[in-house]
Amino acid sequence: MPKTTTVLLCGVGGQGTILAADVLARVAMESGLQVKISEIHGMAQRGGAVTTVVRFGEEVRSMVTGTGSSDVIVSFETTEALRNLPFLSKEGKLIVSDEQIKPLPVATGNAQMPAFAQKRLEDIGAVLVPAHQLAVQAGTAKASNIVLLGALAQALPFETTVWEKVISERVPVKFVDANINAFRLGYSAV
Amino acid sequence: MELLSGNEAIARGAWEAGATVGVAYPGTPSTETMEQFATMEGVYAEWCVNEKVAVEVGIGASAAGARVLATMKHVGVNVAADPLFTAAYTGVNGGLVVLAADDPGMYSSQNEQDSHFYAKAAAIPMLDPADSQEALEFTRAAYDVSEEFDVPVFIRSSVRVSHTKTPVTLGEKNLYTPKEYKKDPSKWVMMPAFAKPRRKVQLERLSRLKEWVETCPFNKVFLQDTKIGVVCAGAVYQHVSEALPNASVFKLGVTYPLPKEALKSFASQVDTLFVVEEASNYLSDSVKALGIDVADFSLPLPRDGELSPGLIRTAFGLPQPESFDAQNDVPGRPPALCPGCPHRVVFKELSRLKAIVTGDIGCYTLGALPPLSAMHTCVDMGASVSMAHGFELVLKNTDHAPVVAVIGDSTFAHSGLSSLISTVYNKGTGTVCVLDNRTTAMTGRQGNPFNGETLQKRPSRELDLEGVVRALGVEDVRTVDPYDVQAVRENLKSATSSEDLSVLVFRRPCVLLERVRNTPFVVTPDCRACGVCATLGCPAISKDRETGIASIDSSLCIGCGQCAQYCSFNAICEGGSHA
Numbered sequence: 001m002p003k004t005t006t007v008l009l010c011g012v013g014g015q016g017t018i019l020a021a022d023v024l025a026r027v028a029m030e031s032g033l034q035v036k037i038s039e040i041h042g043m044a045q046r047g048g049a050v051t052t053v054v055r056f057g058e059e060v061r062s063m064v065t066g067t068g069s070s071d072v073i074v075s076f077e078t079t080e081a082l083r084n085l086p087f088l089s090k091e092g093k094l095i096v097s098d099e100q101i102k103p104l105p106v107a108t109g110n111a112q113m114p115a116f117a118q119k120r121l122e123d124i125g126a127v128l129v130p131a132h133q134l135a136v137q138a139g140t141a142k143a144s145n146i147v148l149l150g151a152l153a154q155a156l157p158f159e160t161t162v163w164e165k166v167i168s169e170r171v172p173v174k175f176v177d178a179n180i181n182a183f184r185l186g187y188s189a190v
Numbered sequence: 191m192e193l194l195s196g197n198e199a200i201a202r203g204a205w206e207a208g209a210t211v212g213v214a215y216p217g218t219p220s221t222e223t224m225e226q227f228a229t230m231e232g233v234y235a236e237w238c239v240n241e242k243v244a245v246e247v248g249i250g251a252s253a254a255g256a257r258v259l260a261t262m263k264h265v266g267v268n269v270a271a272d273p274l275f276t277a278a279y280t281g282v283n284g285g286l287v288v289l290a291a292d293d294p295g296m297y298s299s300q301n302e303q304d305s306h307f308y309a310k311a312a313a314i315p316m317l318d319p320a321d322s323q324e325a326l327e328f329t330r331a332a333y334d335v336s337e338e339f340d341v342p343v344f345i346r347s348s349v350r351v352s353h354t355k356t357p358v359t360l361g362e363k364n365l366y367t368p369k370e371y372k373k374d375p376s377k378w379v380m381m382p383a384f385a386k387p388r389r390k391v392q393l394e395r396l397s398r399l400k401e402w403v404e405t406c407p408f409n410k411v412f413l414q415d416t417k418i419g420v421v422c423a424g425a426v427y428q429h430v431s432e433a434l435p436n437a438s439v440f441k442l443g444v445t446y447p448l449p450k451e452a453l454k455s456f457a458s459q460v461d462t463l464f465v466v467e468e469a470s471n472y473l474s475d476s477v478k479a480l481g482i483d484v485a486d487f488s489l490p491l492p493r494d495g496e497l498s499p500g501l502i503r504t505a506f507g508l509p510q511p512e513s514f515d516a517q518n519d520v521p522g523r524p525p526a527l528c529p530g531c532p533h534r535v536v537f538k539e540l541s542r543l544k545a546i547v548t549g550d551i552g553c554y555t556l557g558a559l560p561p562l563s564a565m566h567t568c569v570d571m572g573a574s575v576s577m578a579h580g581f582e583l584v585l586k587n588t589d590h591a592p593v594v595a596v597i598g599d600s601t602f603a604h605s606g607l608s609s610l611i612s613t614v615y616n617k618g619t620g621t622v623c624v625l626d627n628r629t630t631a632m633t634g635r636q637g638n639p640f641n642g643e644t645l646q647k648r649p650s651r652e653l654d655l656e657g658v659v660r661a662l663g664v665e666d667v668r669t670v671d672p673y674d675v676q677a678v679r680e681n682l683k684s685a686t687s688s689e690d691l692s693v694l695v696f697r698r699p700c701v702l703l704e705r706v707r708n709t710p711f712v713v714t715p716d717c718r719a720c721g722v723c724a725t726l727g728c729p730a731i732s733k734d735r736e737t738g739i740a741s742i743d744s745s746l747c748i749g750c751g752q753c754a755q756y757c758s759f760n761a762i763c764e765g766g767s768h769a
Contacts, residue, residue: 013525022193022355029193029357036321037193037355040297046553047729048525061432063354063425066500068513079521085514103523107732108561108724111521124514 004057006065007152010084011076012101013050016145019170020074021052023149026166027158028056038063047104049080074152076145077101078117081126093155095190096121097131097148127151127190134185139178146171146179150186160187194358196351199322200289201226202358203329204259207285208366210234211251213244215604216633217263218298219352220291224261225636228645237630237637237645240571240604241266245273245288252286252342253378255369257333261289264305265570269605271308274342276380278312279388281340281395283369285333288314292348294469295496298632300551300570302494304470305346309446313396316344316446317408318423322356328408328443330361339395339402346445348468350425350496400447408443411456418506419460421453421477422467426497430466433502445473450480457482466505468497527556529730530750532672532698533625536596537564538726538756539678540623545594545686546581550574550606552598553632553700554625561727565596572597572605579609579618586619592686593620599655600630600638607658613691614662621685622693625672626655627700635702659693666692673698675755701748708749710766713740717761723753742766 007024009017018039025037035056053065067086072093075081081096088094098118105111114120118128129151131144138147146167153163164180171179194202200223204212212235214224228235238244241262248260262270267290274288290305309316317332319325325347332343376384403409415436422430423442430439440456442448457463462485465474471493478484488507491497500510527534537557540547541564549555549565550573558565567577578595585593597606602624610622629643630636637643642652659667666688670681678696685692710730713723719738723731730746731753733739742753744766754762 012523025193025355029191035193035355035357038350039195039353039355040349046525046528046556047523049523060356062428062499063350063356064429064496064498066498066510068511069500079523082517083520083523086516088514090512090514102732103521104526104727104729105524105560106521107729108727109721109733109735109738110560112519112735113521114517114519120517 004055004060006070007054007072007074008051008065008070008084008087009054009074009076010049010051010080012080013047015076016142017050017052017076020145020149021054023166023170024054024152025056026170027162028054030162030166031158033057034060036060036063049083051084072152072155074148076131076148078121079103079114081121082114082117094121094124094126095148095151095155096126096128097144098128099132099144129186129189131186134189135182138181138185140175143175143179143182146182147186147189150183151190153183153187154190191357191359193355194322195222195353195355196319196322196325196347197223197353198226199325199358200329200345200347201230201259202360203326204287205230205233206326206361206363207257207330207333208364209257209259209285209287209333211248211256211258212236212261213238213247213258214261215239215241215244215266216630216636217266218633219293219347219349220261220263220266220289221633221636223289223352224645227259235645239639241270242272245270245277248286249273249277249280252282252284254283254371256284257366258284258286259289260286262291263299264290264292264303265299265301267305267308269571274308274314275312277342278314279380279385279392280378281391282336282342283371285336286342287329287332287336287345288342289345289347291352292346292469294348297349300568302469304472305344306445306470306472309344309346310476313392314342314344314446315339315399315444316346317443318346318445319351319443320424320427320441321351321354322358324443325351326358326361331408339399341395346424348425396447400450403444403447403449404452406444409449409452410441410443411452412439412441413459414438416460417462419456419463421463421465421473423473426466426468429497429499429502433499433508434506448476448480453477453480453482466491466497466502469494524559525556526559526727526729527553528701529728529746530701530748532627532696532700533557534562534726534728535672535675535678535752536623536625536696537562539675539682540564540594540596543592543682543686545592546590548574548577548581548593548595550597550601552601554596554598557596559727561725571601572609575606575609575613575622578620578622579613579616582618582620594686595620595622597622597624598631599624599626599628599640603639610659610693611662614664619689619691621682622691624655624693624695626695626697628697629700629703631700631702635700656695664691664693666690667695668692669695669697671698672696673750673752675752706748709764710744710747710749711742711751711754711762711764712744712766713742714761714763716759718759720758722756722758723762726753726756728753
């Protein structure tokens with residue numbers, strides 16, 4: 001069976017992982033590949049941990065990933081990157097926003113954030129992206145997800161023109177320029 | 191090619207088949223199916239008050255001659271089971287297709303029951319698509335099966351079919367001419383005299399379905415290496431073909447009834463036959479019952495939760511790829527009520543009252559989690575009201591904490607009203623809190639009778655919640671603003687200390703409806719680190735682990751002011767700015 005590429009996008013409900021996954025899947029499709037995106041809706045969206053899996057290739061069977069099976073993990077937050085580490089292939093790439101969002105048990109004083117998260121991620125070869133800062137620079141803080149797609153684009157074989165075309169089609173019209181800027185800033189950041 | 195979720199594809203398939211009536215109650219992972227169907231040209235679609243009503247409206251529309259789509263989550267099928275079992279006797283006029291969307295792994299459900307058992311129990315054929323293309327094709331074809339065999343047809347999906355987007359080639363819309371309605375009591379009046387002959391019709395139909403399923407185009411056999419043969423269906427087929435790329439596979443597109451002869455023939459062509467399925471033993475038990483030997487795995491498959499290619503590889507004794515160790519210092523990230531959620535203060539106050547809170551299904555079930563930790567029970571839609579009555583029956587005449595039922599507006603309309611009628615009728619006591627946030631929030635903000643919004647934005651009648659409750663005979667009915675801490679506290683206190691049954695309606699729109707953002711609040715240097723504000727469980731509030739001093743994240747705070755009312759030191763006030 002030909003090789004299927006697996007990208008796991010993880011973060012916190014409301015961070016825009018689903019839109020990012022949708023853009024990635026459409027880029028793969030426009031590039032002539034088969035694709036599957038698996039999302040989780042419902043209760044998890046209320047500020048809980050969320051993951052979306054995009055798989056593409058000449059042929060795609062399962063829509064989920066497993067331990068050691070993701071070629072790329074794009075994490076929108078450092079704690080979620082650590083949580084999802086077991087899903088990364090030993091040869092995989094890890095792209096992480098340097099943002100840190102406290103889960104409720106930490107905010108209420110009943111748990112602690114993991115120690116030295118950024119350093120631990122860097123030690124295993126993660127690329128840390130100042131996604132929030134670059135998104136603000138691009139024109140809207142909401143485009144952190146598109147900044148991360150820019151960083152992801154460096155790791156995947158798709159043309160930047162295809163990425164930019166799909167992004168333009170999938171974001172609100174008045175935010176197209178900011179999102180294209182965000183994509184380019186993310187692309188140049190790694 | 192269009193990138194469609196399984197749910198969108200099911201809606202498209204129904205539309206292409208000429209379905210013109212859609213009925214549903216929202217529920218993850220089924221909800222988007224009816225939302226999508228409602229946008230299609232020439233259809234009528236509505237949210238019904240619950241799944242039983244939806245299926246009954248559907249049976250009526252089918253009898254009248256239209257093709258009908260009814261959609262629901264797995265536990266919704268429980269609610270709709272009553273009409274479904276008898277619709278399997280009456281049969282249909284226009285085709286009737288019912289989506290049962292299962293949630294193995296319980297991403298957004300209270301159990302992971304397997305809807306296959308309903309197909310078998312009710313003798314209703316069930317099709318199991320494995321991706322969006324099949325979801326469209328099977329649904330479209332299901333209408334022909336429904337009319338040919340005069341029976342409703344189940345489409346069964348799971349969260350990984352419903353919520354996975356895959357490319358789909360769309361088809362053309364059929365020109366379907368609605369059937370003519372003819373009065374026929376022997377078919378539609380299921381009293382014993384007519385039901386007995388219809389039972390025979392059902393059995394005779396089942397024999398014909400069993401014959402049809404042997405050669406129907408929905409089952410597919412992939413004969414490869416014949417050492418291992420696997421029987422599977424739905425999303426699990428995708429995992430199997432990934433985990434065991436060389437194995438021979440019998441992919442069931444119809445999971446009820448099973449093709450006995452075709453399966454026997456497959457079994458005879460492979461050395462060892464396995465059945466791979468998630469959430470139950472429905473398939474393996476059914477295949478064994480056909481007299482086919484089913485082998486055991488090297489290591490048993492998990493009987494709960496979802497399957498994945500990795501879990502299947504393990505069951506077949508195959509190695510797993512190398513991986514990083516799980517990091518054991520990662521804090522959990524449970525979902526939480528949104529900043530500004532109108533449910534928060536009610537739960538905080540119930541927690542202070544140490545009430546026995548019987549809960550219900552919706553966002554507000556999150557009131558069970560720390561730090562609010564207010565809810566004691568949650569079983570099914572409407573159970574809050576009836577379980578509270580059960581608690582009162584046993585605890586009355588004892589020195590007990592107040593018993594309070596908590597239910598959302600949509601859930602109250604779904605099943606809470608009938609529970610309340612029963613409590614009133616039996617002279618029950620206790621307190622019922624209806625958290626009316628003007629929407630069906632958890633499933634994505636759908637309309638319901640108490641907000642008067644319909645699926646296709648048709649004119650509606652907004653029901654008067656307090657008026658309905660008063661009309662039932664409840665005398666103590668109050669309306670309270672859940673942002674007003676003092677009012678919530680006083681009303682809960684007086685209602686729970688009275689002997690009478692009381693209904694408190696806490697009314698404020700869900701913060702996700704209009705997304706109003708007022709000036710954020712800030713913590714001033716007057717903070718004494720008492721920690722009370724953090725016990726509200728608002729995602730915008732945190733306290734420093736060392737000093738205990740509170741802080742408010744201005745990017746999350748919507749300026750609701752709930753926390754400021756709890757601060758004894760006036761250390762929380764308006765004045766921040768949104769980041």
